[in-house]
Amino acid sequence: MEIARHWRLKSQRYGLVGETCPHCDAKIFPPRDVCPNCGGEAKTSYAFSGKGEVYSYTTIYEAPAGFDETAPYTVALVKLTEGPMVTAQLTDLGDKPVEIGMPVEMVTRRLRSDGDERGMLVYGYKFRPLLSQ
Amino acid sequence: MTEVVIAGIGQTPVGEHWEIPLRDLAIQAMQAALKDSGGLRPQALYAGNMLAASLSHQAHLGVLLADFAGLAGIEAETVEAAGASGGAALRQGYLAVASGLLDTALVVGVEKFTDLIGPDVEAALATASDSDYESVQGLTPTAQAALLTRRYLHEFKVPADGLAGFALNDHANGAGNPNAMFQKPIKLETYQKAEMVSDPLNMFDIAPNADGAAALLLTRPDLLPRKFSNPLVRIAASDTASDTLALHDRADLLWFSAAQLSTERAYHKSGITAEQIDLFEYHDAFPVYAALSLEAAGFASPGTGWKLSQDGTIGLKGRIPCGTLGGLKARGNPGGATGVYQAVEAALQLRAQAGPNQIPDARVALIQSLGGPASTAVTHILERLAGS
Numbered sequence: 001m002e003i004a005r006h007w008r009l010k011s012q013r014y015g016l017v018g019e020t021c022p023h024c025d026a027k028i029f030p031p032r033d034v035c036p037n038c039g040g041e042a043k044t045s046y047a048f049s050g051k052g053e054v055y056s057y058t059t060i061y062e063a064p065a066g067f068d069e070t071a072p073y074t075v076a077l078v079k080l081t082e083g084p085m086v087t088a089q090l091t092d093l094g095d096k097p098v099e100i101g102m103p104v105e106m107v108t109r110r111l112r113s114d115g116d117e118r119g120m121l122v123y124g125y126k127f128r129p130l131l132s133q
Numbered sequence: 134m135t136e137v138v139i140a141g142i143g144q145t146p147v148g149e150h151w152e153i154p155l156r157d158l159a160i161q162a163m164q165a166a167l168k169d170s171g172g173l174r175p176q177a178l179y180a181g182n183m184l185a186a187s188l189s190h191q192a193h194l195g196v197l198l199a200d201f202a203g204l205a206g207i208e209a210e211t212v213e214a215a216g217a218s219g220g221a222a223l224r225q226g227y228l229a230v231a232s233g234l235l236d237t238a239l240v241v242g243v244e245k246f247t248d249l250i251g252p253d254v255e256a257a258l259a260t261a262s263d264s265d266y267e268s269v270q271g272l273t274p275t276a277q278a279a280l281l282t283r284r285y286l287h288e289f290k291v292p293a294d295g296l297a298g299f300a301l302n303d304h305a306n307g308a309g310n311p312n313a314m315f316q317k318p319i320k321l322e323t324y325q326k327a328e329m330v331s332d333p334l335n336m337f338d339i340a341p342n343a344d345g346a347a348a349l350l351l352t353r354p355d356l357l358p359r360k361f362s363n364p365l366v367r368i369a370a371s372d373t374a375s376d377t378l379a380l381h382d383r384a385d386l387l388w389f390s391a392a393q394l395s396t397e398r399a400y401h402k403s404g405i406t407a408e409q410i411d412l413f414e415y416h417d418a419f420p421v422y423a424a425l426s427l428e429a430a431g432f433a434s435p436g437t438g439w440k441l442s443q444d445g446t447i448g449l450k451g452r453i454p455c456g457t458l459g460g461l462k463a464r465g466n467p468g469g470a471t472g473v474y475q476a477v478e479a480a481l482q483l484r485a486q487a488g489p490n491q492i493p494d495a496r497v498a499l500i501q502s503l504g505g506p507a508s509t510a511v512t513h514i515l516e517r518l519a520g521s
Contacts, residue, residue, distance in 0.1 A: 009265055030266050036382065055386075056287070058279035058331045060271060064256035067271040075272050077280050077381055085381040087267045087280075100287055111269055124269065 002114070006122055013124035016106055018084065020046035027082040050106030051130065052080040057090065057098050066112040078104055078127050092128035103130040137230045137368045139515070140237075140357055141170030141350030142477045147314045147465035149247045150344040155189050158346045159198045159243035162473075166239065166348035171358035173350055175239035177208035177229055181222030182242070183215055183469035187257040188249055198241060208235075215261035216418060218242065219347070219472025220373070220502020220511030226351045227371045227513075236356055242473030243346040254342065261505055263379040274505070275339055277380050278419035279331040281506055285387055285421050286333060289436035296420035297324050298442025300337040303417065303456045306449065307463025309490035310478075314343050314465030337462070340418045345467030347474040354518075364484040369497070370403035370514040372396075378508050387436070389422075391510035392429035392501060399499075399512045400431075407431040410514075411495040412454045412482055413447075414475040416503035417461050423447075426501060427455075429510075454492050457482060472502030472511060483517040 011017040018029030023040035027048070035042040055077040063071035074090040076098070090098060091109055104127040111124045143165025145158055153161075159180065167173065180195040191197065192211075199209035214221040219242030226238035246254060259268035262277060285291065301321065307313035319337065327335040354365065374394035377383055383390075400406060407430060415430075417423035424438030432453055433441055441447050447455040458464055458478040461471060479498035481487045487495075495517070502511040 012265075036377075036384075056280040056284040058276050058283060058333075060273060060276045060331055062255060062273070062275070062330065063252060063271060064259050064268070064273055065252040066256065068252045070271070073271060075270060075276055075280070077284075077386075085386075087270050087272055087379070087381045089270050100283070112271065122269065 003120060006120070014108055016048040016050055016125055018046050018048060020044050027084060029080065029084040029086060048080055048082055052078045052104055052127070054098060054100055054102040054104060055079040055085060056100060066114060069113070074098060076127065089126045090128065091126040096129055104128060105130050134231050135233050135353055137227050137351055138354050138357070139349055139366045139368065139476070139480050140173055140352045140361065141166040141168070142348070142480050143169060144312055144347040144474060144477050145345055146312045147343045147345035147467055147474070151247060153344070155185060155191060155243065155245040156197055156201050158245060158344060159241050160202050162243070162346035162348040163198065163202050163239060163241050166350045169363070170350040171361045173237050173352060173356070173358060175204065175207060175237045175350060176235045177238045178204060179222040179225040179238060179240050180209070180211045180243065181219040181240070181469040181473055182211055183213060183218045183244060183261070184257050185245070187260065188254070189245055213469070214509045214511070215504030216416065216468060217472060217502040217504030217509040217511050218469030219474070220513070221472070221509070223349065223472060223476055223513060224371050224373055224511055226349065227368050230351050230353065237350065237352045239348065239350055240473060241346060241348040242470035244468030244470045245344050246342040246468065247344050267379050275334065276331045277506060278421060279334045281380065281386065282419065282421040283333055285424065288387060291439050294321070294325065295439050296338070296424065296442065297321060299417055299420035299423045300324060300462050302442060302447050303460035303462035306456055306490055307459030309488060310458040310464060313459040313463050314341060315459070315463040334419065338420050340461035340466035343465035343467050345465060345470045345474065347470050347477045349473060349476055365518040366480045366483045366515050367518050368513060369405060369516040370399035372398040372402065373509065373511040376508050378505065380506050387425065389425040389429040389507035389510065392426050392503065392507045395510045395512040396430045396499070396501065399514050403514050405497055405514055409497050410453060410499045412457050412479065412492050412498050414457065414479050414498065414500040415455055415460070416471070416501055417456060418466055418503070422503060422506070423455065425507070426503070430499065430501070449490060449492065457490050457492060458487065475500040475502060476513065476515070479515050483515055
């Protein structure tokens with residue numbers, strides 16, 4: 001069930017909360033308390049805007065257990081406006097062809113279901129084509 | 134530091150071994166290596182394995198293998214570094230003998246994939262990426278390689294089928310290896326017609342997960358049995374480096390930094406340069422890994438590694454033969470065993486025992502075992518000792 005494990009990550013999963021470095025101003029996601037840019041201590045919380053663009057993408061047909069119900073689905077590397085890159089599913093694509101450079105924004109969606117009808121549903125961030133500039 | 138030589142090598146065929154349990158598979162390779170060494174007795178066993186705990190519900194594998202091989206009492210440990218587990222186990226064996234703390238070390242790599250299928254295997258493989266930020270999104274290693282490949286094709290303006298040569302080379306070479314999973318050459322038209330798995334990767338761009346085991350017996354040259362008659366191969370350098378675990382955390386997505394670091398340090402330690410390498414057993418789980426590994430090892434400049442698959446450079450008669458006994462695509466990719474297969478195959482080349490795929494007068498081999506997208510890179514340089 002791993003309830004505590006997912007609960008601990010709620011601010012990252014629902015709010016895209018990372019960190020900002022007080023030394024070099026780098027924006028950090030996911031939080032790691034040490035700045036990957038300058039090596040300094042970085043524990044100041046920072047909520048990302050959720051805006052970014054597609055850096056690369058692919059469609060998964062052979063999904064892992066827990067995701068097979070939703071296959072095929074599209075996963076992307078999304079370059080956030082503030083700098084960091086995240087791995088995330090793309091959603092609400094409709095007929096729109098995905099391309100590198102496409103502007104996207106974060107939304108909250110169901111990521112996976114753990115086990116049977118009593119299993120936990122895991123929610124988190126996905127990205128959809130940007131609705132308004 | 135003590136000189137370390139490969140006294141014994143052993144391997145099972147790579148494939149779908151429904152009838153052979155995990156432990157028997159490993160022990161077949163271990164016994165072959167011990168026999169090949171002329172009867173040396175190991176003081177330690179380092180077992181490279183990636184997923185036995187999830188695929189076979191078996192942890193504590195090193196001890197199980199030592200026990201069932203009749204070696205109970207010796208030091209025995211499992212070494213795990215995802216796809217680089219085999220290379221990492223070899224390095225542990227090397228460190229033990231090179232340090233002078235042990236006289237002999239047995240290294241085995243083993244993986245048994247075929248007891249599970251489809252979604253369960255994909256889920257097990259995905260545990261090697263960042264669980265909270267990659268695999269929770271449904272990312273698999275194949276999809277991760279697809280993300281990397283698309284960006285590589287995009288940034289370096291690689292033509293369609295620009296990476297096809299890697300699979301073609303592996304399949305051509307697999308034809309000469311009786312232990313390879315696939316022993317038939319394929320044509321470019323076959324590659325072009327293959328089903329898309331995770332675009333832009335098709336079926337032939339993905340090395341097959343398979344069952345297999347390979348083993349090495351390491352020792353010092355002065356401890357070799359009198360009846361040892363094989364040409365002698367030494368480990369000229371051993372190095373390993375790490376990078377970010379998650380692909381999305383890379384400063385430069387298209388540069389295998391750990392591969393570059395470990396190769397550069399291995400060159401430096403051994404005094405051997407890229408020009409002196411006679412063959413390269415790279416970790417081409419996906420063609421883009423092959424291209425980036427060639428770039429990281431100094432055989433091509435950034436963004437041009439794919440070209441070496443087009444002009445014959447990596448062929449058996451080329452400047453730098455790669456995947457000489459089928460590589461990961463045609464020999465197969467038995468997870469934690471793969472890095473040990475690379476060492477066994479390189480040793481066969483250096484001993485001039487590689488059969489129809491023999492590289493004439495091969496003296497120096499570079500082998501590299503990768504975990505994830507080169508999140509771990511373990512690099513070894515093997516060299517045939519002069520006069521042997």
